Amino acid sequence: MEEDKKERVDRELIELLNELRVVLPGAQIIFAFLLTLPFTGVFARLTAAQHDVYFASFLCTAAGSALLMAPSTNHRLRFRERDKEQMLFWFNRLMLAGTVFLALAVTGVVYVVTAVVFETPLAAVVAGLTAGWFVVFWYAIPLYHRWRHGEL
Numbered sequence: 001m002e003e004d005k006k007e008r009v010d011r012e013l014i015e016l017l018n019e020l021r022v023v024l025p026g027a028q029i030i031f032a033f034l035l036t037l038p039f040t041g042v043f044a045r046l047t048a049a050q051h052d053v054y055f056a057s058f059l060c061t062a063a064g065s066a067l068l069m070a071p072s073t074n075h076r077l078r079f080r081e082r083d084k085e086q087m088l089f090w091f092n093r094l095m096l097a098g099t100v101f102l103a104l105a106v107t108g109v110v111y112v113v114t115a116v117v118f119e120t121p122l123a124a125v126v127a128g129l130t131a132g133w134f135v136v137f138w139y140a141i142p143l144y145h146r147w148r149h150g151e152l
Contacts, residue, residue, distance in 0.1 A: 009084045010084065034109070046116070061102070061105040063101045
């Protein structure tokens with residue numbers, strides 16, 4: 001039996017909220033790491049550029065976390081509006097924006113950690129490869145499949 005529009009929207013909203021439950025702990029772990037870093041002895045040894053990358057990563061993690069949490073909060077505040085399909089499209093955009101900030105934050109963290117463990121030139125290469133990894137697996141491949149199936 002085929003699902004009607006209401007059933008489809010309900011299912012898709014539940015799926016999105018479940019996906020957020022998978023993504024959000026990663027953002028929280030990165031944020032916890034970034035919260036503790038300035039209080040360690042290693043932080044004082046970072047260069048000015050590494051401090052800048054750290055702070056940008058910290059802000060990206062905060063922004064990404066806020067965007068990833070926003071659908072749950074919005075859903076609770078608007079759950080009786082009977083406009084789940086509009087909420088679903090909005091929540092999808094919030095989640096995708098949150099993943100962009102999370103990918104930027106992880107890339108920055110990889111740069112800072114690699115710079116501390118090895119050296120800055122290698123850190124730049126590893127961070128670039130990390131960013132490419134996110135672009136390919138989180139965005140390019142899914143968008144390619146959508147395009148290939150005529151959904152873009």
